[in-house]
Amino acid sequence: MITKKVIIIGAFGQIGTELTPALAKILGEKNIVALSHSKINQDFSAIIEKGDVLQPKIIVEIIKKHQIDTIINLASYLSVKSEADPQGAWQVNLIGLKNVLDIAKDYQLKVFWPSSIAVFGPTTPKIQTPQDTIIEPTTMYGLTKRAGELLCQYYYLKYGVDVRSVRYPGLLDYKTPPSMGTTEYAKWIFYHAIEKGYYLCPLRNDTVLPMMYMEDAIRSTIKIIMTEKEKIKIRTSYNLAAFSFSPDDLAQEIKKFLPHFKIEYQIDENIQKIADTWPSSIDDHQAKIDWGHEVNFDFHKTVKILFENIKKKLAQNK
Numbered sequence: 423m424i425t426k427k428v429i430i431i432g433a434f435g436q437i438g439t440e441l442t443p444a445l446a447k448i449l450g451e452k453n454i455v456a457l458s459h460s461k462i463n464q465d466f467s468a469i470i471e472k473g474d475v476l477q478p479k480i481i482v483e484i485i486k487k488h489q490i491d492t493i494i495n496l497a498s499y500l501s502v503k504s505e506a507d508p509q510g511a512w513q514v515n516l517i518g519l520k521n522v523l524d525i526a527k528d529y530q531l532k533v534f535w536p537s538s539i540a541v542f543g544p545t546t547p548k549i550q551t552p553q554d555t556i557i558e559p560t561t562m563y564g565l566t567k568r569a570g571e572l573l574c575q576y577y578y579l580k581y582g583v584d585v586r587s588v589r590y591p592g593l594l595d596y597k598t599p600p601s602m603g604t605t606e607y608a609k610w611i612f613y614h615a616i617e618k619g620y621y622l623c624p625l626r627n628d629t630v631l632p633m634m635y636m637e638d639a640i641r642s643t644i645k646i647i648m649t650e651k652e653k654i655k656i657r658t659s660y661n662l663a664a665f666s667f668s669p670d671d672l673a674q675e676i677k678k679f680l681p682h683f684k685i686e687y688q689i690d691e692n693i694q695k696i697a698d699t700w701p702s703s704i705d706d707h708q709a710k711i712d713w714g715h716e717v718n719f720d721f722h723k724t725v726k727i728l729f730e731n732i733k734k735k736l737a738q739n740k
């Protein structure tokens with residue numbers, strides 16, 4: 423089935439803020455329904471409806487009202503928030519996904535749902551983590567994402583639901599504020615460096631994590647949503663990768679723009695504990711072969727873009 427009209431659940435989050443307008447450019451604004459549970463604070467190029475992933479009846483009404491053919495479910499607690507509120511994470515990340523899959527089964531809809539490299543745990547090989555490997559997450563975020571992947575595969579095998587998914591690394595953007603994730607330090611650091619010339623980092627200096635610039639993530643997300651069904655060989659979730667760095671690497675790169683920038687370290691045990699269970703780098707060759715995942719932004723280009731645009735944003739807010 424060709425995607426013509428989508429509903430984006432969680433359209434005002436980190437991914438939705440860029441995916442929604444990108445899809446509006448391709449499909450037309452009148453073919454994008456942005457669903458949000460919170461106050462709507464963006465002049466969005468989309469039809470805006472109120473609701474959330476835990477209100478399946480409201481979602482069904484909207485699906486029918488707008489003749490939706492594809493559900494993009496971005497609603498999710500990230501890793502740090504999931505450890506602080508495991509019950510909430512289970513509800514939104516997993517019960518919410520099952521609500522979406524049940525609706526897709528009943529109304530023959532296509533689904534896109536984001537997983538994360540957080541599915542990998544301490545027993546997973548950390549370097550160039552393979553697509554198929556030991557997957558034993560020890561965080562609530564990771565286990566909701568792994569369980570979600572298996573639920574997606576189940577709905578595909580049992581009911582033929584055409585659900586596609588990718589395992590995002592840490593995503594870096596300048597359009598949304600940093601939030602409660604383990605990789606979010608890599609956004610906070612820019613705001614602190616530009617405003618104070620100093621950043622107190624919650625992760626150990628040598629903690630290498632996989633990351634990606636948002637524009638690459640959005641391009642590949644649209645690619646996997648639009649790709650013909652036959653090319654999707656993996657119905658749990660595809661590994662996605664771009665580059666990896668440590669807080670030390672990032673601080674050195676920022677110093678190219680701010681020579682006097684100073685970083686110090688005050689380890690937050692809760693965040694470090696999560697990061698220590700994740701891989702340092704990811705093998706994403708299957709996504710490249712099956713549906714053409716590609717990366718246009720490396721570490722250096724990404725740091726330059728974030729530095730210049732966050733500096734501009736902070737200057738405008740003064």
Ligand code: VAH
Nearest residue numbers: 500501538592603604605
């Ligand atoms: C987090 N940004 O830090 C998310 C992501 C791989 C990390 O899933 O929780």
